Amino acid sequence: MVLAGVAALLALLPIAGVPEFWITQLNYIGLFAIVALGLVLLTGVSGLTSFGQAAFVGLGAYTSAYLSTAHGVSPWLTILVALVITVAVALALASITLRMSGHYLPLATIAWGLSLYYTMSNMEFLGKYDGILGVPAMEFFGISLASGRSYFYLIWVVALLAAVAVIHLLDSRTGRAIRALKGGVTMAEAMGISTYSYKVLVFVLAAILACVSGWLFAHFQRTVNPSPFAISKGIEYLFMAVLGGVGNVWGAFVGAGLVKLLEDQLQVLLPKLFGGSGNYEIIVFGIVLVVVLKYAPQGLWPFVEKLAGRWLPAQRRVRDWADAAALEERSKPTPGELLLDVQAVRKQFGGLVAVNDVSFTIRAGEIIGLIGPNGAGKSTTFNLITGVLPLTAGNVTFRGEKVGGLASREIARRGMSRTFQHVKMLPEMTVLENVALGGYLRSHAGVVKAMLRLDRDEERRLFKEAERQLERIGMKDQMHELAGNLALGPARLMEIARALCTDPALLLLDEPAAGLRHKEKQALSTVLRQLKAEGLSILLVEHDMDFVMNLTDRITVMEFGTKLIEGTPEEVQASPAVRAAYLGTEH
Incomplete structure (x- = not known):
């Protein structure tokens, strides 16, 4: 309803006598918001910082301008060519850029942003720094969109449709996978998500949105030159997203609006204040960015949302799945079947042997404990079994198939799932x-x-x-x-x-009782026993000995990366070697 109201208000503005200046301003805000939407996906949701989106805007603008002026191609067809070129370039850049991490990733985006900018600036057939003049206006079923008022509808229809599409995307299976990227790759990969593929997907989607904005920009301006596609504009787009609320779709519109309006006002006021010409607004934007990052790291949209919450009811997902069909289930192993066979697994970090030829097995329907003092190598063994860490030696067989060396998402696909020592959510x-x-x-x-x-x-x-x-x-x-x-x-x-x-056919729990109160532990034990009764096998790492001893069928004890003993809870409790490992020995 709110979106419909906003759309209706926008539809009335051009015919309500609003001055041409404000129509032009709103057109630019719509164009900028489309690019900022891509950065919401790329930076706010996925955690990938890019300073080079202006270059993709330039690809869309130059492709459409060149084809429509030099070859007379309809603007409605040039967008298809522009998208193909943009996707090809984005895939090529993603294959290199997205393999980087830390500060190298944003530095790489600056590098290819500059490269694309100077490539466009030095192409003879693109007019070099003078650009391309005489870009034709668009027509829609014979109606000319040459005026700012008529073009207003096209820009804002595209902008709002893009926003709705991004909102729908984020509220989906794919959207949850994209949002998982920001939390690191380990948990996402353990759920079967190819994090690299989704990084490429988001990178390409952001490039597509920038390209569409460039296509619209070319036929709005009716001329194209390299200046609007410089690295400084790429920084400005990122500033819009951060200022509005880089993690929220509507923050892109808030940021684009504020930056455009402030920029125009500051370009008039600041030269008068300082008594000379210059890009003083950049100084103000820099100060504003520092203040926002310090005091409002989520941007301004949360404040808008909080204010609107006084009049609008809180949104909660409608529970409409009561009659939905159940998801398909995988075939379950038969009781007693050999499920997991860990064969002399070894992990070395340089000269340190963290796991030293450890072997054990799990049969279907068992709860197996893996215990040992701190630093014994239990979590490392977990990571070797689930593919988070590569094996130095040995192998892991799951349901008769060797899975040692497979990526964790491939192991998850075969029916192994896990939790983590430190909660990942x-x-x-x-x-x-x-x-x-x-x-x-x-x-x-x-x-x-x-x-x-x-x-x-x-x-x-x-x-x-x-x-x-x-x-x-x-x-x-x-x-x-x-x-x-x-x-x-x-x-x-x-x-x-x-x-x-x-x-899962096998559930691996890394210290699941840590932080639970006594009654919560009892409830968890009941749940795990019920899962065992249903045929699920469980491998458990835990420091709470009462919890482990009252729950497991067999226990493997590790010390200093090696297997110390394996047996029933009673046998482990009676072992002098286990007592010595936990309590030490007398000398």
Whole structure:
């Protein structure tokens, strides 16, 4: 309803006698917001900083300007060519750039942004620094869009449709995978998500949005030159996204509007104040950026949202999945079947042997404990089994298939799921959405279906499964809570629910009872026994000995990276070697 109201208001502005100046300003705000939307996806949601988006704007603008002036191609066809070129360039740049991390990634975007800018500036057929003049105006079913008022509708229809498409995308299976990128690759890969593929996807989507903005810009300005596509403009686009709220779709519009309006006013006021000409507004923007990053790191949109919340009711996901069909389940191993065979696995970090030829097995329907003092190598062994770390030697066989050396997402695809020693979650998503992320491999809808809202049946099935798993661990009442608001104990339980949502044949729990109160531990024990009764096998690392001894069928004890003993809880408790490992020996 709010979106419809905004769209109706925008539709009335050109015919309501609004001065031409403000129509022009709104046109630029719409163009800039489309680029900033891409940065919301790329930087705000995925955590990938780019200073080079202006170069993609230039690709779209120059391609359409050149084809429409030199070859008389219709602007409605030039966008197709521009998109093909932009996607090809984006894929080539992504294959190099996105393999970098840390500060190297934004530095790389500056490098290719400058390269594309100077390439466009020095091409003879593109007019070099003078650019291309006489770009034709667009027509829509015989109606000329030469005036700013007529073009206003095209710009804002594209901008609002792009915003709605991005909102739909983020509220989908693909969107949850994209949002998982910001939390690091380990958890996302453990859920079966190819993080590199999704980084490339987001990079290309942001480039496409910039290209569309450039195409619109060329036929709005009716002339194209390199100046609007310099690296300084790329920084300005990023500033718009950060100022408005880099993690929110509507923040792109707020940021674009504020920057455009402030820029125009400051270009008039500051030269009068300082008594000379110059780009003084850049100084002000720099100061504003520092203040925003210090005092409002989420940008200005959260303040707008909070203010609007006084009049608008809080939005909560409608529970419309009660009658949804259940997700498909994988075939389960037969009771007693050899499920996991860890064969002399070894991990060396230089001269340090963290895991030294450790072997053990798990059969279907067992709960196996992996214990040992701090630094014994338990979590490293977990990471070797699940593919987070590569093996130095040895092998791991799961359900008769060698999985040692496979990526963690490939191991997850075969039916192994895990939790982490330090809880890994997406705090800005609800508990329900975090758990639904575990159903990634059990669903298939992609980008186009998500943007067009054709994935709703599958989404309902995913949320029904996520709710079922939360109910199993006693957290159904908290499913609409933001995950970042959870205490440590409930956060660990949520992580178990997410792992269960993958429909695993083997569940690996890394210290699941850490941080839980006594009653929560008892409830967790009940849940794990019920899972065992249903045929699920569990490998458990835990420091709480009472919890382990009362729950497991067999226990493997590690010390200094080696296997010390394996046996039943009673045998382990009676072992002098185990007591010595935990308590030391007398001399």
